[in-house]
Amino acid sequence: MENTQSNILHEEAQHHIVGGVNSPSRAYKGVGGGTPVYMQRGAGPYFYDEDNNKYIDYLAAYGPIVTGHAHPHITAAIKDQAEKGVLFGTPTALENTFAKMLKEAIPSLEKVRFVNSGTEAVMTTIRVARAYTNREKIIKFAGCYHGHSDIVLVQAGSGPSTLGNPDSAGVTKGTASEVITVPFNDIQAYKEALKVWGDEVACVLVEPIVGNFGIVEPHPGFLEEVNRLTHANGSLVIYDEVITAFRFTYGSAQQLYHIEPDLTALGKVIGGGLPIGAYGGRVDIMEQVAPLGPAYQAGTMAGNPLSMRAGIACLEVLQQKGIYEEMDRLGKRLEDGIITSANNYKMDVTVNRLKGALTVYFTNKQVRNYTEAAATDTQKFGEFFHLMLEQGINLAPSKYEAWFLTITHTDKEIDNTLKAVDYAFKKMSR
Numbered sequence: 001m002e003n004t005q006s007n008i009l010h011e012e013a014q015h016h017i018v019g020g021v022n023s024p025s026r027a028y029k030g031v032g033g034g035t036p037v038y039m040q041r042g043a044g045p046y047f048y049d050e051d052n053n054k055y056i057d058y059l060a061a062y063g064p065i066v067t068g069h070a071h072p073h074i075t076a077a078i079k080d081q082a083e084k085g086v087l088f089g090t091p092t093a094l095e096n097t098f099a100k101m102l103k104e105a106i107p108s109l110e111k112v113r114f115v116n117s118g119t120e121a122v123m124t125t126i127r128v129a130r131a132y133t134n135r136e137k138i139i140k141f142a143g144c145y146h147g148h149s150d151i152v153l154v155q156a157g158s159g160p161s162t163l164g165n166p167d168s169a170g171v172t173k174g175t176a177s178e179v180i181t182v183p184f185n186d187i188q189a190y191k192e193a194l195k196v197w198g199d200e201v202a203c204v205l206v207e208p209i210v211g212n213f214g215i216v217e218p219h220p221g222f223l224e225e226v227n228r229l230t231h232a233n234g235s236l237v238i239y240d241e242v243i244t245a246f247r248f249t250y251g252s253a254q255q256l257y258h259i260e261p262d263l264t265a266l267g268k269v270i271g272g273g274l275p276i277g278a279y280g281g282r283v284d285i286m287e288q289v290a291p292l293g294p295a296y297q298a299g300t301m302a303g304n305p306l307s308m309r310a311g312i313a314c315l316e317v318l319q320q321k322g323i324y325e326e327m328d329r330l331g332k333r334l335e336d337g338i339i340t341s342a343n344n345y346k347m348d349v350t351v352n353r354l355k356g357a358l359t360v361y362f363t364n365k366q367v368r369n370y371t372e373a374a375a376t377d378t379q380k381f382g383e384f385f386h387l388m389l390e391q392g393i394n395l396a397p398s399k400y401e402a403w404f405l406t407i408t409h410t411d412k413e414i415d416n417t418l419k420a421v422d423y424a425f426k427k428m429s430r
């Protein structure tokens with residue numbers, strides 16, 4: 001496969017854009033290096049790069065593109081709105097329409113606010129929880145990514161009840177000292193953290209289905225226990241559903257598991273591919289937000305008509321009957337095919353899958369938390385990633401990410417992907 005144009009563009013990009021990329025995960029650091037492929041257009045489940053090579057896409061732009069690239073209904077909505085104006089700085093009827101759609105799909109959202117990214121959404125839920133509880137500390141789960149605001153760029157200390165360390169230069173020790181990190185799926189560690197920090201804890205931040213060290217589901221009863229213990233402690237439960245909302249079902253993980261948090265952060269899919277975030281929850285908590293309450297949050301671009309139209313159109317597409325069941329069926333075919341090839345070539349592979357999202361880990365062990373995900377074979381994943389890319393299969397360039405199906409993938413793409421997987425495993429097992 002020729003990648004001349006990507007090489008030229010990446011060389012040029014290094015001179016103008018820091019690291020040549022506008023988000024670090026787009027560089028190929030996690031897969032042993034290489035030049036990122038520069039895409040020029042997408043159509044359904046396919047991408048075409050600047051050399052006109054065609055790829056089956058499982059990146060889905062890190063989640064948002066669940067309807068496939070350039071879905072005609074969403075594209076028409078964006079074009080129509082672009083002709084009417086993209087930004088007014090006033091309220092619009094579109095915001096009401098979209099807020100009502102989200103509330104119907106996710107009933108715990110008694111009141112919502114639109115922002116511009118998942119980062120903003122999560123950051124603000126934390127501020128609102130602190131305002132409501134008048135407490136400062138937060139608990140998060142190790143390895144979960146919640147955007148790049150200072151407070152969530154903090155990793156575990158040396159034990160479940162120690163405070164965190166900054167995970168990035170520029171995050172102060174003071175900020176890190178407000179964050180307690182515990183392992184996911186470990187209710188004992190969570191209990192211990194609450195016992196130690198108890199009445200200082202404003203909230204716990206939960207990815208109800210983890211998407212950021214691969215797809216990891218909560219153990220049965222884990223989310224319920226977190227809810228119960230948190231509320232007993234007078235703290236709030238925040239669900240970060242930036243990846244999970246409208247990915248696995250029409251609605252969120254809350255509908256899958258029949259459980260409700262106090263506040264929810266949204267992003268990715270709900271923008272139909274345009275920049276968006278939203279947060280919402282219990283009305284008495286949301287009324288902490290300005291102009292009603294003392295917690296400030298604002299945004300020039302918030303609720304912009306273009307993102308609203310794209311989001312409404314995206315949810316309209318996702319209301320079609322049977323689409324999530326079909327992504328589940330295709331996801332199961334992928335999982336089964338990957339495992340069959342792995343067994344044929346005696347490769348140690350574990351697949352974590354939930355419906356149309358899965359992660360392929362190079363290990364013979366289960367992966368239930370960040371430590372177990374981190375212990376999987378990074379070098380093998382890098383080799384696999386490049387072998388798949390050469391065959392026109394575009395995966396996320398990190399062992400910690402998911403493969404995302406879209407409603408435009410069909411048996412044909414799965415068959416071709418499984419052929420490529422088989423070839424890659426065969427080469428790797430030699």
Ligand code: PLP
Nearest residue numbers: 117118119145146147242243267
């Ligand atoms: N929360 C989760 C679970 C995410 O996966 C991400 C992004 O990957 C974010 C928050 C941040 O969203 P954004 O990149 O839109 O700021």
